[in-house]
Amino acid sequence: GSLVIAVDGTSGSGKSSASRGVADRLGLRYLDTGAMFRAMTWWLLREGVDVRDGVAVAAVAGRPRIESGTDPLAPTITVDGVDVSVEIRGDEVNAAVSPVSAVPEVRTRLLELQREAIGDGGIVVEGRDIGSVVWPQAEVKVYLSADPAARAQRRTAEQGGTDVASTEQSLLERDRIDSGRATAPLVMADGAVHVDSTHLTLEQVIDRLTELAHE
Ligand code: C5P
Numbered sequence: 001g002s003l004v005i006a007v008d009g010t011s012g013s014g015k016s017s018a019s020r021g022v023a024d025r026l027g028l029r030y031l032d033t034g035a036m037f038r039a040m041t042w043w044l045l046r047e048g049v050d051v052r053d054g055v056a057v058a059a060v061a062g063r064p065r066i067e068s069g070t071d072p073l074a075p076t077i078t079v080d081g082v083d084v085s086v087e088i089r090g091d092e093v094n095a096a097v098s099p100v101s102a103v104p105e106v107r108t109r110l111l112e113l114q115r116e117a118i119g120d121g122g123i124v125v126e127g128r129d130i131g132s133v134v135w136p137q138a139e140v141k142v143y144l145s146a147d148p149a150a151r152a153q154r155r156t157a158e159q160g161g162t163d164v165a166s167t168e169q170s171l172l173e174r175d176r177i178d179s180g181r182a183t184a185p186l187v188m189a190d191g192a193v194h195v196d197s198t199h200l201t202l203e204q205v206i207d208r209l210t211e212l213a214h215e
Helices: 015-026 033-047 054-060 091-101 104-118 130-134 148-158 164-180 202-214
Strands: 004-009 029-032 066-069 076-079 123-127 140-145 193-196
Touching: 004 015, 004 130, 004 202, 015 029, 015 123, 015 202, 029 033, 029 104, 033 054, 033 066, 033 076, 033 091, 033 104, 033 123, 054 104, 066 104, 091 104, 091 164, 104 123, 104 130, 123 130, 130 140, 140 202, 148 164, 193 202
Parallel strands: 004 123, 004 140, 029 123, 140 193
Antiparallel strands: 066 076
16 A cells, blocks of 8 residues: 655665665565666676766666566565676676766666556655655655765675775765766755664664654
């Protein structure tokens, strides 16, 4: 049934863990729209398309078949039937995904798939423009943020790495492009509740989102 929870925010704000957690708790599906932009980017890189050339990217954006599995305990993402869950988290995709996501034709294509996946609701959807563009009528809208240092710490730990400084640089560079682009920039949507997770545990963030869903 119809409930849609839109969770937007910056890179590494804890959106994925919190969104999956609240979906699991409430028995909802889960859609990771960032994974769709990452899958598009992975495919473009594999095809040898120059990802900094917006015209070249736009020309082929309709080609890959991108499918998302929406089980919060085991989300999947495939391109032309191939599971790319691991590949889309690599450095190459990290560096190219924000410029690719700024191409309007990429956004139009994925918007169509996102709305299809949302269907008649019962889902937590995370991204950058869910509450503003993809599903402005969402019953619950959350804008999740955290201090850059906290985000870099968490992301580095998640990836089992040690270079917090370079992780922070990469997050900030994506935020800069995501917030500054002309089409569907990262903004706080009308009606969104701001949750700052800097000093909250994952459980506390999930509790907060659950409360908002019950209001
Ligand atoms: O959420 P995640 O960090 O995986 O997203 C990767 C990138 O995909 C973001 O930095 C942004 O450029 C793009 N994105 C977007 N719109 C969304 C979700 C992700 O532009 N709704």
